Amino acid sequence: MRAEFIATRYIKAFLDNTGVDPEKTSKYLATFVLLERLSVQKIISRFFSCPVVRVQEKREVLQLLFAETQVEAEMQHFLSALLDADRASLLPFLRAVYQEELQKKLEIIPIRIVSAFVLSDTERQESAQMIQKGMSKKSQIFFETDESLIGGTVVFVGHLKVDLSLQNKIKQVVNSVRA
Numbered sequence: 001m002r003a004e005f006i007a008t009r010y011i012k013a014f015l016d017n018t019g020v021d022p023e024k025t026s027k028y029l030a031t032f033v034l035l036e037r038l039s040v041q042k043i044i045s046r047f048f049s050c051p052v053v054r055v056q057e058k059r060e061v062l063q064l065l066f067a068e069t070q071v072e073a074e075m076q077h078f079l080s081a082l083l084d085a086d087r088a089s090l091l092p093f094l095r096a097v098y099q100e101e102l103q104k105k106l107e108i109i110p111i112r113i114v115s116a117f118v119l120s121d122t123e124r125q126e127s128a129q130m131i132q133k134g135m136s137k138k139s140q141i142f143f144e145t146d147e148s149l150i151g152g153t154v155v156f157v158g159h160l161k162v163d164l165s166l167q168n169k170i171k172q173v174v175n176s177v178r179a
Contacts, residue, residue: 007093010082011101018074020105031075034065035095048088058083109139112156116149116165131155 038044044065048058059080066076082090103110113119113127128141139157146154151166 003090004093004097006087007090007097008101010078010087010090011094011097014074014078015101015105020102031069031071031098034069034071034075035091035098038065038091038095045092048083048091055083055086058088103140107137109135109137109158110156111139111141111158112144113141114144114146114149114154114156116145116147116151116153118145119143 038048044061047053047061062079062083079091082088099110102108111131113131119127124143127143131141132139149165149167150170152164152169154165154168155162
């Protein structure tokens with residue numbers, strides 16, 4: 001929990017100092033993708049948090065990642081400074097904190113659609129269009145898959161959860177039979 005708290009402080013300070021331009025939200029996408037890779041890919045995450053690996057080696061790998069994605073210069077300096085300050089352990093937490101803080105600043109509502117099966121591109125587009133019609137504010141839609149749902153979907157709009165999964169319906173039937 002402490003590392004997440006420190007990561008939150010760092011990201012808030014970073015966004016306050018660099019500024020956030022609502023008209024240029026696409027420039028933040030490359031940064032988000034990079035942070036996603038740093039947190040999701042276990043090999044990369046372990047590499048950066050390994051105390052045996054020298055800071056210079058971590059910096060070189062980070063530069064390779066920067067070369068693959070068009071990350072804004074401010075974020076490159078920020079991540080390099082974290083490595084220099086021996087704060088690589090914060091890297092796994094930065095993605096979630098960065099996304100949340102950026103969404104707050106840009107007043108974007110995050111929407112997660114979790115389905116039991118992988119949705120096709122047309123199903124994703126149709127779902128996104130249907131949700132966008134009902135939204136009065138900007139939203140950012142993420143798709144995930146969770147096989148434990150058996151069927152159906154669960155939609156998270158901000159902190160609101162709408163559970164339309166088969167797993168939830170089965171739980172409701174079981175609970176009503178027990179009552």
